[in-house]
Amino acid sequence: MANGTIAANLKTFYEEGTTKSNKGIWSWLLSTDHKRIGLMYLGAIAIFFSVAAILGVLMRLELIAPGETIMEAQTYNSIFTLHGVIMIFLFIIPGLPAVFGNFFLPLQIGAMDVAFPRLNLLSFWIYIVGAILVLVSLILPGGPIDTGWTFYIPYSVRSGTNISLAIFAAFVLGFSSILTGLNFVTTIHRMRAPGMGWFKMPLFVWATYATAWIQIIATPVIGITILLVILERMFGVGIFDPALGGDPILFQHLFWIYSHPAVYIMILPAMGVVSEIIPTFARRTIFGYRAIAMSSLAIAFVGYLVWAHHMFTSGMSDTARIIFSLLTFIVALPSGVKVFNWVATMYKGSIDPKPPFLWVMSFIVLFSIGGLTGLVLGALATDIHLHDTYFVVAHFHYVMFGGTGTIFFAALYYWFPKMFGRMYNIKVANWGVGLFFVAFNLLYFPKFIMGYLGMPRRYYDYLQEFSSWHLISTVGSWVMLIALILVIGNIVYSIFKGEKCSSNPWGGVTLEWHTQSPPPLLNFQEIPTVKHEPYDFSQLEEMKNES
Amino acid sequence: MSHNEQAVESHGHVHRDDVGAKMGMWLFLFTELLLFGGMFLIYAVYRFQYPEQFHFAGMELNTTIGTINTIILLTSSLTVALSITALQKGNKFLSIIMLTITIGFALFFMVNKYFEWSAKVSHGIYPGSEEMLNKQNGEILFFGLYYVMTGLHGLHVLIGIVLLTFILVMIIKDKIISTDLVKLENSGLYWHLVDLIWIFLFPLFYLIQ
Numbered sequence: 090m091a092n093g094t095i096a097a098n099l100k101t102f103y104e105e106g107t108t109k110s111n112k113g114i115w116s117w118l119l120s121t122d123h124k125r126i127g128l129m130y131l132g133a134i135a136i137f138f139s140v141a142a143i144l145g146v147l148m149r150l151e152l153i154a155p156g157e158t159i160m161e162a163q164t165y166n167s168i169f170t171l172h173g174v175i176m177i178f179l180f181i182i183p184g185l186p187a188v189f190g191n192f193f194l195p196l197q198i199g200a201m202d203v204a205f206p207r208l209n210l211l212s213f214w215i216y217i218v219g220a221i222l223v224l225v226s227l228i229l230p231g232g233p234i235d236t237g238w239t240f241y242i243p244y245s246v247r248s249g250t251n252i253s254l255a256i257f258a259a260f261v262l263g264f265s266s267i268l269t270g271l272n273f274v275t276t277i278h279r280m281r282a283p284g285m286g287w288f289k290m291p292l293f294v295w296a297t298y299a300t301a302w303i304q305i306i307a308t309p310v311i312g313i314t315i316l317l318v319i320l321e322r323m324f325g326v327g328i329f330d331p332a333l334g335g336d337p338i339l340f341q342h343l344f345w346i347y348s349h350p351a352v353y354i355m356i357l358p359a360m361g362v363v364s365e366i367i368p369t370f371a372r373r374t375i376f377g378y379r380a381i382a383m384s385s386l387a388i389a390f391v392g393y394l395v396w397a398h399h400m401f402t403s404g405m406s407d408t409a410r411i412i413f414s415l416l417t418f419i420v421a422l423p424s425g426v427k428v429f430n431w432v433a434t435m436y437k438g439s440i441d442p443k444p445p446f447l448w449v450m451s452f453i454v455l456f457s458i459g460g461l462t463g464l465v466l467g468a469l470a471t472d473i474h475l476h477d478t479y480f481v482v483a484h485f486h487y488v489m490f491g492g493t494g495t496i497f498f499a500a501l502y503y504w505f506p507k508m509f510g511r512m513y514n515i516k517v518a519n520w521g522v523g524l525f526f527v528a529f530n531l532l533y534f535p536k537f538i539m540g541y542l543g544m545p546r547r548y549y550d551y552l553q554e555f556s557s558w559h560l561i562s563t564v565g566s567w568v569m570l571i572a573l574i575l576v577i578g579n580i581v582y583s584i585f586k587g588e589k590c591s592s593n594p595w596g597g598v599t600l601e602w603h604t605q606s607p608p609p610l611l612n613f614q615e616i617p618t619v620k621h622e623p624y625d626f627s628q629l630e631e632m633k634n635e636s
Numbered sequence: 637m638s639h640n641e642q643a644v645e646s647h648g649h650v651h652r653d654d655v656g657a658k659m660g661m662w663l664f665l666f667t668e669l670l671l672f673g674g675m676f677l678i679y680a681v682y683r684f685q686y687p688e689q690f691h692f693a694g695m696e697l698n699t700t701i702g703t704i705n706t707i708i709l710l711t712s713s714l715t716v717a718l719s720i721t722a723l724q725k726g727n728k729f730l731s732i733i734m735l736t737i738t739i740g741f742a743l744f745f746m747v748n749k750y751f752e753w754s755a756k757v758s759h760g761i762y763p764g765s766e767e768m769l770n771k772q773n774g775e776i777l778f779f780g781l782y783y784v785m786t787g788l789h790g791l792h793v794l795i796g797i798v799l800l801t802f803i804l805v806m807i808i809k810d811k812i813i814s815t816d817l818v819k820l821e822n823s824g825l826y827w828h829l830v831d832l833i834w835i836f837l838f839p840l841f842y843l844i845q
Contacts, residue, residue, distance in 0.1 A: 271663035279656040313674035324763040326780035334773025
């Protein structure tokens with residue numbers, strides 16, 4: 090029992106819920122089981138991602154040639170704003186923590202649930218309310234918002250579209266994020282299985298821990314900023330209005346004090362997932378466990394101090410700009426520590442290139458390109474040239490979509506057998522990763538070049554000289570659409586029709602692989618006692634004997 | 637299997653971890669501090685930018701009402717603490733009395749706030765009014781911040797009233813008892829935070845002149 094036994098006779102969490110009736114929609118909607126909540130998030134997030142991805146494809150289609158192609162300029166403004174708002178606030182910020190954090194954090198620390206199961210359900214419902222508010226803001230008279238996802242003052246006060254409602258939705262979503270964050274921090278502090286010291290926690294738990302702290306520390310600042318914008322629109326208080334003595338730059342500062350750490354909310358859990366997948370498929374303990382764990386905390390801490398690098402051209406003293414530039418370079422160090430440790434883990438490993446591992450490989454390439462171009466933007470001199478161009482768009486998509494988005498799929502493909510007890514089609518999955526990688530570079534790499542040549546971001550129209558690059562990018566968006574259909578379709582099909590598989594198809598050793606697939610309601614037959622280091626593969630033999 | 641069935645019964649609702657519950661509450665209070673922190677930051681920036689105009693605008697606030705409200709909130713913090721201690725010692729009746737007094741103080745605070753704000757509004761001092769627009773920039777910002785910050789604080793007092801009333805009902809119905817009172821303690825923590833924020837708002841608006 091030392092490592093938890095694989096007992097096939099327990100009912101799975103699909104068959105047994107926390108509500109009185111185990112069947113029907115309410116046994117899901119009112120469930121306090123972290124696994125069901127995680128799956129509900131997955132469903133909601135998948136829908137929002139698809140909607141925003143289609144908006145992205147429409148944007149690319151408009152940009153296939155100069156001038157009006159399929160939509161008017163105002164529609165284009167709304168669509169790029171919605172693409173950003175939905176992708177950021179509804180998909181990528183909650184994505185990994187809410188889906189995989191919820192599902193696997195308690196499993197990985199050997200707990201029965203999170204610390205506050207009912208609060209967890211409340212977070213989910215607050216998230217849904219926020220999402221509904223976003224959708225309502227689209228159809229109300231006034232029209233969908235057109236400010237870009239950054240809601241910059243003064244346009245967000247002057248625009249006649251439904252800004253107040255849409256940003257209130259962001260406030261509500263932030264509240265959900267805070268509650269999830271404090272739930273996770275408390276869970277990690279209080280619910281670890283016996284024997285699991287801080288440095289025996291899997292690295293995904295460390296990453297989620299650092300993320301949860303950022304959610305707690307940064308999100309309230311965007312909360313108050315959003316409230317101020319709403320008050321400004323309703324009463325004209327003047328805090329951001331220069332005519333009344335206010336300062337619009339102050340809005341930018343407050344906005345980025347949240348929104349820069351928010352990109353680490355997006356990327357840190359992804360880095361945690363990478364640290365899970367690489368040891369499992371390299372059959373080798375992680376290289377530099379403590380360095381990776383601590384670098385998560387370092388990123389969380391330093392990431393909080395770099396916000397003004399978004400504002401190098403907004404008007405700041407040179408001293409401030411130099412300091413923020415320096416800090417931006419420093420935050421690249423812990424990210425580098427992680428990448429080198431991952432690569433070192435693979436060295437002399439017995440690598441088994443299954444789909445999750447291929448996703449991770451594609452992540453390392455895409456994220457490295459994204460990260461290094463981030464340094465180009467973090468340097469003062471080059472930033473003046475590249476600021477507000479497609480270079481920024483490309484950088485952002487490489488780190489966010491190429492980073493977090495890719496890892497979202499990696500996590501899905503890695504933990505799918507645990508979540509559903511079934512296996513997807515490996516061959517189709519391999520093709521999916523490959524096509525995704527090609528499509529991604531086709532879609533976004535031309536943007537680096539366009540940005541370098543001076544194409545400004547968010548523009549509806551452009552000069553003839555950019556048209557071939559835009560054409561390549563648009564073609565890339567079609568290939569990307571095919572790749573996504575392949576990748577998501579494989580998963581959806583396999584949820585219902587996939588072959589049943591064993592409880593540990595990859596040979597993972599962290600605690601979630603010690604229980605059956607799908608796990609029972611309380612995760613383990615008996616709370617396991619942890620005796621091994623998190624990535625000690627010598628226990629694989631023991632685990633085989635147990636089953 | 638029997639082990640599992642037992643565990644199902646204890647799932648979620650019966651699972652009890654008072655230390656965990658308090659930790660969650662402290663984390664939540666931390667986010668509240670940061671929420672107000674954004675406002676204090678803005679206050680600091682504009683006070684630095686317009687020191688004299690903030691000085692003059694501050695003289696127009698009613699220090700008497702401010703002082704009375706400070707005394708009210710400080711005392712209510714005491715009574716909520718007494719309510720917790722009373723229940724810990726098993727004195728349910730005293731706990732109920734003290735909590736009722738706390739809620740009474742909170743209502744009293746809001747009544748004062750109502751009179752204070754309506755006096756200001758009747759003098760034409762509110763965001764967007766003609767009187768305000770004729771003032772200097774620093775004064776406009778001072779009063780803008782005054783309304784936003786005390787308004788946000790007032791909203792927290794209102795939430796506190798609702799929260800403490802729920803807790804009161806739970807104590808009366810014996811849902812919160814001397815051996816299981818972490819909900820009361822956490823609500824008390826929230827109330828202390830509301831008090832604490834006022835302790836900073838009071839000098840910044842009413843006293844520093």
